[in-house]
Amino acid sequence: MENYADAAGRLMHARVPDRVPSGWCSWYMYFQNVDDKGFMKNLEWLDANRHSLPVDVVQLDGGYEEAWGDWTRTKRTFPSGLKAVASEVRERGFIPGLWIAPFSVEHGSRLHKEHPEWLIRNSSGFPVVCGVVAYRARPFYGLDCTRADVREWIGDVCRTAVEQWGSDT
Numbered sequence: 001m002e003n004y005a006d007a008a009g010r011l012m013h014a015r016v017p018d019r020v021p022s023g024w025c026s027w028y029m030y031f032q033n034v035d036d037k038g039f040m041k042n043l044e045w046l047d048a049n050r051h052s053l054p055v056d057v058v059q060l061d062g063g064y065e066e067a068w069g070d071w072t073r074t075k076r077t078f079p080s081g082l083k084a085v086a087s088e089v090r091e092r093g094f095i096p097g098l099w100i101a102p103f104s105v106e107h108g109s110r111l112h113k114e115h116p117e118w119l120i121r122n123s124s125g126f127p128v129v130c131g132v133v134a135y136r137a138r139p140f141y142g143l144d145c146t147r148a149d150v151r152e153w154i155g156d157v158c159r160t161a162v163e164q165w166g167s168d169t
Contacts (some may be wrong), residue, residue: 023057023097032063032135035077036085046090057169058089059097068133068140069105069112071157086166097169098161102154104140106133111142118153120144 009016024046026034039060045057064082066073074081086096105119112119115155119127121141129139143150161167 021056027061034063058094063098067109069109083165098167
C-alpha cells in the first residue's frame with residue numbers, strides 16, 4: 001500500500017506540506033448545534049491559549065447551513081454570515097476552514113425543490129438515497145455530476161467559500 005501511495009503521489013504531483021497542520025473543528029464540540037457565539041467563544045480561547053495548544057486551522061463544521069445542499073444559506077444562528085466568521089478566524093492568525101458536502105442534497109432543501117432534475121436516479125426514475133442527515137432525520141441524495149449544470153453549481157459553491165468568504169480549507 002505504501003508503494004502504491006508513493007506512486008500515486010508522484011504521478012499526481014501531490015503537494016506535501018513540510019509539516020501536517022493541526023486544527024480545531026466545531027463539530028466535536030457542538031455537532032449540529034453550532035452557533036456564531038459558541039464558535040467565537042472557542043476561537044477566543046484558542047487564540048488566548050495558542051502557546052500551549054498550537055492550532056493552525058479553525059474549521060466551522062456542519063450545522064451552520066439551512067439544509068444540506070443550501071451551503072450558501074446560513075441558519076439564523078449565524079446572523080453576520082460566513083465571510084465574517086472566516087475574517088475573524090484569519091484576523092486572529094488562524095487558517096479558516098469550512099465544511100461542505102457539495103455532492104449531496106437534503107430532501108426538502110431549497111436546492112432539492114428548485115432542481116429535482118439534478119439528482120441521481122435509479123432505473124425506475126426515483127432519486128437514489130445516499131444516506132440520512134441524522135440530526136434532521138431526512139434522507140439526502142447524490143447530485144448527478146455527469147451534468148454540466150451540476151458541476152458548474154458545485155464550482156460556484158466552492159468559489160464562493162474561497163473567494164467571497166475567505167475559507168482556505
